[in-house]
Amino acid sequence: MTRFRSALAPLAIALLGLTAAPQQALAAPPKPVPVVQEQQAAQTASDCAPTVTGARTDARLTALFTNYGNDNSRLDDWTGADGTYSVKLPDGRELWVFSDTFLGRVNPDGSRPPVVEEGGSTVFLNNSFAVERNGRLSTIHAGTAAKPVAVMPPRDQNHWYWAGDATLAGGVVEVTYQEYERFGPGAWDWRWHRNVVARFAPGRLDRPVSVHDLPSGHGVAWASGVLRDGGHTYVYGVEDLGSPKYMHIARVQGQSLLGRWEYLKADGTWSQDQADSARVMDGVANEYSVSRIGSGYVLITHDTTEALSANIVAYSSCSPAGPFTGKQHVYTTPETSGNIFTYNAHAHPDVAGDGLVVSYNVNSFVNTDHYRDVSIYRPRFLNVTFG
Numbered sequence: 534m535t536r537f538r539s540a541l542a543p544l545a546i547a548l549l550g551l552t553a554a555p556q557q558a559l560a561a562p563p564k565p566v567p568v569v570q571e572q573q574a575a576q577t578a579s580d581c582a583p584t585v586t587g588a589r590t591d592a593r594l595t596a597l598f599t600n601y602g603n604d605n606s607r608l609d610d611w612t613g614a615d616g617t618y619s620v621k622l623p624d625g626r627e628l629w630v631f632s633d634t635f636l637g638r639v640n641p642d643g644s645r646p647p648v649v650e651e652g653g654s655t656v657f658l659n660n661s662f663a664v665e666r667n668g669r670l671s672t673i674h675a676g677t678a679a680k681p682v683a684v685m686p687p688r689d690q691n692h693w694y695w696a697g698d699a700t701l702a703g704g705v706v707e708v709t710y711q712e713y714e715r716f717g718p719g720a721w722d723w724r725w726h727r728n729v730v731a732r733f734a735p736g737r738l739d740r741p742v743s744v745h746d747l748p749s750g751h752g753v754a755w756a757s758g759v760l761r762d763g764g765h766t767y768v769y770g771v772e773d774l775g776s777p778k779y780m781h782i783a784r785v786q787g788q789s790l791l792g793r794w795e796y797l798k799a800d801g802t803w804s805q806d807q808a809d810s811a812r813v814m815d816g817v818a819n820e821y822s823v824s825r826i827g828s829g830y831v832l833i834t835h836d837t838t839e840a841l842s843a844n845i846v847a848y849s850s851c852s853p854a855g856p857f858t859g860k861q862h863v864y865t866t867p868e869t870s871g872n873i874f875t876y877n878a879h880a881h882p883d884v885a886g887d888g889l890v891v892s893y894n895v896n897s898f899v900n901t902d903h904y905r906d907v908s909i910y911r912p913r914f915l916n917v918t919f920g
Contacts, residue, residue: 581829582849583919588864591886591914593668598911601663601670603639609656609681610672611663612639613903613910615894616820620699620706621883622735627665630708632695634661635903635910636672636681645907658683659693660710662738675739684739685731691715692726697756697820698879700766702789706733709747709756709768709790725773728755730790748794748807753781758822758879760830761788762853768794769823770810777815778837782854783807797854813855814848822879823853824889826919832857833880833891833917843869845878845893847917863891863917872897873909880917888916 602612616632636656639645647653660683662673676682685694685708697709707730714726727749731741747755757780758769765784772779784803785792795803796810804810821834832848832855845864848857866875878893892912897903903910 581827581851582859583826583829583831585847585861585863586918586920587888588845588891588915588917591890591916594884594886594890594892594914597665597668597670598914599908602907602911603643605638607672607678608638608654609636609674609678611635611661611670612637612645612655612907614661615877615896615910615912616660616696617877617892617894617912618696618698618708618820618879619881619884620701622664622706623701623704624735625666626735627884628699628706628735628738629663629665629670630696630699631661631663632659634658634674635907636661636674639907643907644905645903647904656681659687660685660696664738673738684733685710685741685744687712694729695756697754698759698769698822700759700761700788700790702732702766702787702791704735705742706735706738707731707790708733709759711754711756725754745791747790748783751807751810753807753810754819755781755783757817757820759790760823760825760853762825765853766790766792767823767853769821771817771819771821772812773819776837776840778817778819779812780814780817780821780855780857781810782813783810784854801854814857816846818877820877820879822882822891823857824880824882825853826889830857831880831889831919833863833878833889835876835878835893841869841874843875845891845915864915866893866895866913868895868909868913872899872902874898875913886914886916888918891915891917 612635614631614634618630620628646655648655648657663670674681687693692714694710699708712726715723728747731744753770753772755770757771760767768783770781782797783794795805798804798809799811816838818835830850836842836844836846843866847861847863849859850857881890884890
């Protein structure tokens with residue numbers, strides 16, 4: 534189960550803080566830059582900071598994915614995944630964007646067969662989509678029902694794509710992806726290689742219309758979150774040193790990520806040189822979100838200031854570019870125990886819920902746990918309320 538092992542294990546290793554900085558193959562390490570300092574402004578973050586008042590399980594979404602994942606009416610569809618980004622399509626459907634994905638059968642006892650590479654019937658893909666329409670889900674993959682492949686296929690067997698956040702630009706879906714590559718025979722001989730954006734037609738989501746390079750020269754994975762605000766589309770990235778992980782912020786004018794990028798500098802101004810991109814703050818996860826709540830902005834993330842933390846936290850700002858301050862506890866994930874860990878919480882502001890919908894992922898350090906219990910490797914959903 535080489536590909537399955539190589540795909541799931543890096544998530545655990547990254548959370549343990551054992552990964553090196555994501556570097557482009559044969560490139561120099563990312564240029565160190567100072568952390569952005571707190572900016573003096575007439576309006577402070579506390580003036581527009583929403584206060585977290587509660588977080589509880591989103592029963593609708595939990596039941597939606599549980600029931601769909603357990604349904605054996607099709608055997609080429611979703612039974613579990615991570616990543617869990619979303620974007621609303623022009624016709625009102627919700628597109629769910631996943632990274633590593635299991636497709637196939639669920640046994641009556643709640644287990645799943647091993648992956649095809651181990652002689653079983655479960656298909657394992659590095660990325661997929663699911664579409665929600667009127668409370669019903671359907672899986673989208675490329676290939677055929679008999680031989681599914683990822684919607685963003687790798688160029689060869691030594692590369693794969695993990696999905697990031699997505700946005701809608703002129704009716705076209707733009708999904709960020711990070712390409713990883715294997716460079717040797719060892720279990721950990723893999724590395725982040727580059728960022729790309731794939732453009733999909735809403736009516737034909739099983740293959741990209743086109744794929745374009747995104748800035749990748751300075752070790753920042755530009756896929757953590759996307760926010761459209763005030764005539765710009767903000768792109769949030771992570772410089773992953775294992776521990777710590779640093780937030781970076783870029784933006785483009787308009788809706789499309791194919792526009793000219795500019796990067797937040799340490800002095801709070803913007804530069805078109807990606808080498809100027811500043812470390813805004815540490816403590817973010819590889820996936821996080823920034824959402825508009827009232828007159829302020831809320832950053833939702835797993836707390837990576839603690840190793841393998843079960844805590845989801847929030848920070849606030851009066852600007853989509855920060856600074857983000859006033860750390861608040863949002864939720865402690867109950868699944869975290871023994872081999873099981875949680876990670877990559879982020880918000881879904883376009884998804885209806887009793888508050889701000891937030892998802893997080895659940896995984897295990899023991900790969901066979903995913904065969905034993907299908908419920909582990911599925912997203913969980915919360916409704917977070919603010920006062």
